[in-house]
Each structure stands twice: as C-alpha cells, then as structure tokens.
Amino acid sequence: MTTQISEPAAGPATDRPRKPPRTTKAPRYRTTWRKAFKRDWQLYTLAIVPLVFFLVFRYAPMLGNVIAFRKFVPGGSIYGETWVGLRYVKMFINDPNFWEVFGNTMALGALSLVFTFPLPIVLALLLNEVRSRYFKRFVQTVSYLPHFLSIVIVAGMVMQLVSLEGTVNQVVRALGGEATSFIQDPGWFRTIYVSSEVWQTVGWGTILYLAALTTIDAQLYEAARIDGANRWQQTWHVTLPGIRPTMITLLILNIGTFMAVGFEKVLLLYNPLTYPTADVVSTYLYRVGLVSNNFSYAAAIGLFESVIGLTLILSANAISRRTVGTSLW
Amino acid sequence: MVTTDPTRVMERLDKPAGPRRTSLDDSPGYRVFRVVNTIVLLGVVAVTLYPFVNIVAQSFSSEVYIRTGQVNLVPRGFNLDTYKLVASDPAFWNSYLNTVVYTVTATAISIVLTTIYAYVLSKHRLKGRGLLVGIAVFTMFFNGGLIPNYVLVNGLGLTNTIWAIVLPNAISVFNLLVMKAFFESLPSELEEAAAIDGLNTYGILLRIVLPLSKAVLATMILFYAVANWNSWFQAFLYLDRADLFPVTVYLRNMIAGATSATSVGAVEANAVAISANIKAVTMVLTVLPIVAVYPFIQRYFVSGVMLGAVKQ
Numbered sequence: 063m064t065t066q067i068s069e070p071a072a073g074p075a076t077d078r079p080r081k082p083p084r085t086t087k088a089p090r091y092r093t094t095w096r097k098a099f100k101r102d103w104q105l106y107t108l109a110i111v112p113l114v115f116f117l118v119f120r121y122a123p124m125l126g127n128v129i130a131f132r133k134f135v136p137g138g139s140i141y142g143e144t145w146v147g148l149r150y151v152k153m154f155i156n157d158p159n160f161w162e163v164f165g166n167t168m169a170l171g172a173l174s175l176v177f178t179f180p181l182p183i184v185l186a187l188l189l190n191e192v193r194s195r196y197f198k199r200f201v202q203t204v205s206y207l208p209h210f211l212s213i214v215i216v217a218g219m220v221m222q223l224v225s226l227e228g229t230v231n232q233v234v235r236a237l238g239g240e241a242t243s244f245i246q247d248p249g250w251f252r253t254i255y256v257s258s259e260v261w262q263t264v265g266w267g268t269i270l271y272l273a274a275l276t277t278i279d280a281q282l283y284e285a286a287r288i289d290g291a292n293r294w295q296q297t298w299h300v301t302l303p304g305i306r307p308t309m310i311t312l313l314i315l316n317i318g319t320f321m322a323v324g325f326e327k328v329l330l331l332y333n334p335l336t337y338p339t340a341d342v343v344s345t346y347l348y349r350v351g352l353v354s355n356n357f358s359y360a361a362a363i364g365l366f367e368s369v370i371g372l373t374l375i376l377s378a379n380a381i382s383r384r385t386v387g388t389s390l391w
Numbered sequence: 392m393v394t395t396d397p398t399r400v401m402e403r404l405d406k407p408a409g410p411r412r413t414s415l416d417d418s419p420g421y422r423v424f425r426v427v428n429t430i431v432l433l434g435v436v437a438v439t440l441y442p443f444v445n446i447v448a449q450s451f452s453s454e455v456y457i458r459t460g461q462v463n464l465v466p467r468g469f470n471l472d473t474y475k476l477v478a479s480d481p482a483f484w485n486s487y488l489n490t491v492v493y494t495v496t497a498t499a500i501s502i503v504l505t506t507i508y509a510y511v512l513s514k515h516r517l518k519g520r521g522l523l524v525g526i527a528v529f530t531m532f533f534n535g536g537l538i539p540n541y542v543l544v545n546g547l548g549l550t551n552t553i554w555a556i557v558l559p560n561a562i563s564v565f566n567l568l569v570m571k572a573f574f575e576s577l578p579s580e581l582e583e584a585a586a587i588d589g590l591n592t593y594g595i596l597l598r599i600v601l602p603l604s605k606a607v608l609a610t611m612i613l614f615y616a617v618a619n620w621n622s623w624f625q626a627f628l629y630l631d632r633a634d635l636f637p638v639t640v641y642l643r644n645m646i647a648g649a650t651s652a653t654s655v656g657a658v659e660a661n662a663v664a665i666s667a668n669i670k671a672v673t674m675v676l677t678v679l680p681i682v683a684v685y686p687f688i689q690r691y692f693v694s695g696v697m698l699g700a701v702k703q
Contacts, residue, residue: 098518104592123535212621364536
C-alpha cells in the first residue's frame, strides 16, 4: 500500500466524472441525519473549528450591523443598547458629504472598471501573438510582479514618482512644463489612482485569459482561414468569442467589487487636500466611525455599501444569465 | 480535468494558442504588426520595472541628488550610508521580526483550518454539505463591514494582540475553493482502501490525502504567506503599540510622515530632507524577500489561480 501512496505523479489525474450527471435524479437515496452522523461523525468534527471561525468572524459582524439601527455605546454591548429606528439612515441621506463621497466612489469605480477590465484582455491578445515562448514568458513574469507587492509599497512608489522631485515632474520639466505637486491636487487623484491600479493588476489579469485562449479549438482557425479570414478577422470572429465566458465571469466579479474600490489604496494615497475627488464611501465611513467614533452612523453607511455591493453582483449575474447565458452560479 | 502540477500548468500556458502559424500569415501588414507588438510589450516591461529601478537607485543615492530631481535609473552620489542608517534602527528590525512572526503564525493557522474544511467540503456523500459550502461562499459576496468587525475584535479583547491580525482573516474562501477542487480530483479508491484497512477519517486525511497534496499545500502556503507579509490594515487598525507593528505599518507611518524614522533622521542634520532615501531603503528592504523568492514561486501562484478558475 505504501508504494501506492508514494506515487503522487499518477495521482491527481482522473478521468472519471467527479459528480454523477444531474439528469439521473430518480433513485436519489436520502440518508437521515441520524445515519449520516453515525457514518460521518469524524468528518463533522473536522468542520467544527472552521464553522466557529465563520460564525464568529463573518456572521457575527453581519448581525453586528444592527447597530446601524441602535444606539451604540463604546465599551457596551457589540449589538448596541436601544433601538433608534432609521435615525442614522436618515442622517446619511441628508448628509451632503455622504453624497459627495458616493459620487466619488461611482466615478472611481467606473474609471477603474473602464481601464482595468479591458486592458488585460488586450495584453493577453498581444502576448498570444508572440512566437518566442521565452520572450512571452519573460513578459509574463515581469508583468505579474506588481501583483505580489504590498499596497503600502505601491503607495510609497507612487508618492515618490509623482513627488515634486520625482520622475513624472522631471519629465514635465524636460517638456518645458511647470512642476506640480500631483499628490496634493484633487484634479490628478483619479489619474494617479487608476494608473497605479492598472500598473498593479494588468499583468496578473491576463492569466485567466491566456488559459482560456489555449482551449480554443484550432479547427475553428483552420475553417476561418479557408473562408479567407485574415489575422485580424480571425481574432475578432474566433478568438474573442472563444474567451467570452471568461470575460463575462470577470466582468461580473469586477462589478461586484465596484463599491469596494480600493479602500486601502485610497486611504494610503489621499490627504485632506484631495478629499474632494479622493474621498470614497469606505474611507468616509472609516473616518466617521473610527476617527470620530460615530459607530452607529458609520455602520449605517457600511450596511448601505454592502447591500449595494450585493445587489450589483446579483443583478450583473442575472442580466448576464438572461442575455448571454453565462453566469457565476 | 484539474491539473495542479505547476509545471504542467505552465506548459499549457506556454503552448502557442490560437491559429497555427503558416506562411499565409506573413502578410506585410502582419509582419509590421509583430514588430509593433514586440515594441509595445517591451514598453510594458519597461513601465512595470521602472518604479522598482527608481526606488533601488534612490536607495543608493545621496539625498541631495534626489531632492534636486536627478535620480532616475542609476544612483547618483553612490553610498551605503542610508542602508547602514536604517539597519541601525532597532525599531525597523523589531517590526521586521514582528512581520515574520505574524506571517508564520497566521499562515500555519490558515493552512490547518482551510485544509480540514476543504476536505470536509470535498466529500460529496456528506449530508448537509451544500449548507457547509453555502456558509463559506456567501461570505465572498456579503460581509459585515468595517465597523461591526472593529467592534467585534474590540469586544473580544483582541486589540493589541497578535490574534487581532491572525484570526479575523484565517480562512480565505478563494483558497478554500481551490483546495476543495483539488481534493475532489483525488481518486477515491485510495481512501476507500485505507478505510477498509482500518484507518479512520483523521488517519486518511493525515496519512493518505495530505502526502498526495504537497503541490497544492505549497501553493496555499505561498498564497497565505504573501498575503500576510503584505497586509497592513489589520495591524494599523488593531495595534496601537509601536513595538507590535509589522514592517508594513512601520513603512506606512514613515510615508505618511506620522512617526517617520525620526529617531534615525535625527542623526543627520536635516531630518525631513533625508527621508526620501530612507523611505527608499525601507521599501527595498521590505520588498526584498518577496522579489527574491518571486521567480521561484510565481508558477505556483499561476497554477493556484487557474485551479480556482476551474471551479468557478
């Protein structure tokens, strides 16, 4: 038996279907809980600690959102003291600051989506045309690197590059322009944010597309070529439809994280001077809650943000399932 | 079919995808395109690497050249003084040690919890499995949010302890699904044979399944370790004492100018002016372990991402 075990090379590959096909529904035998526990109690015991983790650190905070509707006293119960109804919800609806940061979130989220979603596709298609596998792998290896950096490092690099004596301003001066303190200029924040986002994610984003490209049937290209399609037409009519499911899946996931736009990055890059464009919902509620100690008010904003996020991903998924037949679940 | 061997995954990625190249493709237009394409890709490489080169150049430069905007690709006024200065700051090494301790502890806990839960979820015969999967997956799309999490961690009395950093993100659902997909791909005959030989569930997991899972375990360890090495916000939020800070928070405070390396900077006459190359050195030293191991671990990450994608 030991020899069997020490042969992992042949192990993972299996050609059996993992699940029985769904069509054979009829003879499904339902075990009772009592029998299931008797047979699998050891498996259930393994699940206990992870379940405690999920309940304590994931589901308890979800319930903790009730403080959005209750008066919360720091040091008191984590679920608040007395009901106050929709007081805090009304408060942020009437808060002009809230609507300003909401607009900023939408703008930053939309700009990020417009650039960080299509650019990996373009890069993957360009990489796909490279004939030398060594050059291709070199470009891939380099372009993945920023993905592995701490957001603190990225923010540090950005600040050095756009500082008064940084490279960007040197170029500006060389072109005869006036040096600008970009990081303190609200007009430049979105550009800085989106560029650094692209820099950090574009290479890593190609992985799934490159994988999808390898699965396209070569016969489709043969057929297209016989029909007289040139290289560009082959890309447009064969390659792009071939990676469409991947594109849609990633688009849905991107839309789902729309509201959560890089909280940590904004927190590191913004400053009071750039609040007019840089302050987003998550950073605003961070300051309201944890800097000014208005926990309930911040929790109300946070709950609103989570609900919008969930709604966005559910609707993106539903729309995609109806219109193009691809969905996450 | 799920391929988890990183080498095989990389070969799949390397395989020239799409149309076979024939002389028909070598129209003049396509040849021009290929030249342009190569130039564009080299441009991507240059833009990606430039910030790294710039930081390294600054870390070896004299402050006066940085301040006057003369340091780009190569160090000006080459010196190692800044490195010596940062290396002589005990607060820096203390935070570096903290990062190592947090990373090792958090990764160990995460691996154990993720493995056992993924193993449970991979057993399709298990009653209630759908619910157990749902409990995990739902948290990918809806979470409690910043404030309730903060209130909870405070309420549990974890503030200013390592547990505030290690516990709240112990299981990554993405990693959980990757491992679950891997376990599902293992042939069940081995486990059945072991069960007949009298091994219980724990024995099967420890002595049959885990030895077969070295590749995916390595991938998971790397996923968690890099994430923990890079994380800063948990520490920033829950730790008030400077002696507990990981190096990312140390660096963040330096960049934000909150505490900066004032103890270091004070050695020189101009504490504010010197900070540019001190920042650069601290960044280089923080990122060094990642960049040093990166060429060797990259393929594991790629295979992990693809394994996750298979299940989506």
